[in-house]
Amino acid sequence: MPGRQQEMIARDSLVIALSACARSGSQSKTRRFLSGLSCDELRYIAGFLGTSILESDRDHPCSRAQLAERIAEFQRVLPINPERPEDRDHKMLVLLEYLCRSGLQRFSTQAGVRSSRASAAQ
Numbered sequence: 001m002p003g004r005q006q007e008m009i010a011r012d013s014l015v016i017a018l019s020a021c022a023r024s025g026s027q028s029k030t031r032r033f034l035s036g037l038s039c040d041e042l043r044y045i046a047g048f049l050g051t052s053i054l055e056s057d058r059d060h061p062c063s064r065a066q067l068a069e070r071i072a073e074f075q076r077v078l079p080i081n082p083e084r085p086e087d088r089d090h091k092m093l094v095l096l097e098y099l100c101r102s103g104l105q106r107f108s109t110q111a112g113v114r115s116s117r118a119s120a121a122q
Helices: 002-021 024-035 039-055 064-076 086-101 113-121
Strands: none
């Protein structure tokens, strides 16, 4: 059971960290939302935020449609799980919901755009 215990610790840590990223008025509802997600879904959200921080060059409000477009760009650079292709769409929806619930529409979401353009140029 050590693997299961480690996953639960990782999951709890991700919930705490991701809810701390939310705007101050949105933290408790964001934590409730995150508490219902799997560790894999939480890692996906954390990966998107991490990539956004590293590749960001802007910080302004985005509409839900613009967020969805940028999340799709992020997904293009991720490997596809051939056993669960529907998993991608589900995670995109979960991430989009997190960004909106947490008040992070202002969060720079240019994630993956540079990477996908660099890959396309090669």
